[in-house]
Amino acid sequence: MSKEIALATLPTGNMDSYISAAFQLPMLSAEEEHSLAVRLRDQKDLQAAQALITSHIRFVVRIARNYSGYGLALPDLIQEGTVGLMKAVKRFDPDMGVRLVSFAVHWIKAEIHEFILKNWRIVKVATTKAQRKLFFNLRSSKKRLGWFSKEEVDSVAQDLGVKPETVLEMESRLSGQDIAFDGPSQESDEQVTPTPAGYLSDMRMEPASMLEAVDSENQMKQKLMSAIQGLDERSRQILEARWLSDKKSTLHELADRFQVSAERIRQIEQGAMKKLKSQLAL
Numbered sequence: 148m149s150k151e152i153a154l155a156t157l158p159t160g161n162m163d164s165y166i167s168a169a170f171q172l173p174m175l176s177a178e179e180e181h182s183l184a185v186r187l188r189d190q191k192d193l194q195a196a197q198a199l200i201t202s203h204i205r206f207v208v209r210i211a212r213n214y215s216g217y218g219l220a221l222p223d224l225i226q227e228g229t230v231g232l233m234k235a236v237k238r239f240d241p242d243m244g245v246r247l248v249s250f251a252v253h254w255i256k257a258e259i260h261e262f263i264l265k266n267w268r269i270v271k272v273a274t275t276k277a278q279r280k281l282f283f284n285l286r287s288s289k290k291r292l293g294w295f296s297k298e299e300v301d302s303v304a305q306d307l308g309v310k311p312e313t314v315l316e317m318e319s320r321l322s323g324q325d326i327a328f329d330g331p332s333q334e335s336d337e338q339v340t341p342t343p344a345g346y347l348s349d350m351r352m353e354p355a356s357m358l359e360a361v362d363s364e365n366q367m368k369q370k371l372m373s374a375i376q377g378l379d380e381r382s383r384q385i386l387e388a389r390w391l392s393d394k395k396s397t398l399h400e401l402a403d404r405f406q407v408s409a410e411r412i413r414q415i416e417q418g419a420m421k422k423l424k425s426q427l428a429l
Contacts, residue, residue, distance in 0.1 A: 172201060181241045184239055219262070235255070
């Protein structure tokens with residue numbers, strides 16, 4: 148029990164002290180780890196879960212350090228990795244025959260990867276599965292500084308199982324930088340730096356765009372009213388009471404009004420909405 152209490156205490160406030168304490172905690176043997184995991188699974192023992200987590204913080208720190216090249220704070224990476232470790236502990240089955248660290252690596256890296264992709268740039272550089280794969284492998288695939296040659300592009304694409312065009316696109320994204328739309332204020336004309344605000348036109352107040360938006364809105368309203376008029380009387384009244392009235396009616400109020408069940412009102416409403424969507428899509 149004293150060992151479990153020791154495992155449950157880690158200093159907070161200072162990251163260096165936290166990391167140092169994490170590496171000083173005793174490692175769990177396979178038998179101790181299995182016993183704690185069984186207690187967590189069968190008895191929902193939170194002390195057992197805490198012992199499993201704290202004894203593996205050192206592995207989170209080691210993995211997080213491998214991602215220090217993305218310019219994000221190490222404490223944030225460790226925090227996200229710890230979230231992944233917690234998810235792994237929750238899902239760990241002691242009867243699988245593997246150690247927790249082997250099972251948890253995937254969850255730790257997944258949380259760190261997600262955090263990096265969300266925070267590395269203001270503009271997302273990786274959204275698809277292929278782009279995510281490239282994001283974390285492209286740097287290590289480069290043999291030299293500078294842009295990829297065609298042979299290198301083909302080689303990386305083949306190794307990672309993606310299209311050469313995807314490699315080129317990701318290389319371009321990684322080489323770019325985020326630029327403020329307005330940019331900092333300039334003290335003199337000689338210091339002027341081009342920013343998007345200087346050459347991108349605001350089309351919102353352009354007369355033709357405004358007229359087009361108004362015309363499109365009017366046409367959509369006309370189509371909507373025409374589609375509503377095409378409904379049967381009961382469906383139309385239900386939709387108007389549920390969506391177009393200032394004081395919207397509940398399903399039960401309409402059920403009392405039409406002398407049917409609330410479920411039947413919901414079915415009529417759904418059917419009417421489906422008809423409207425199909426008419427508006429034409």
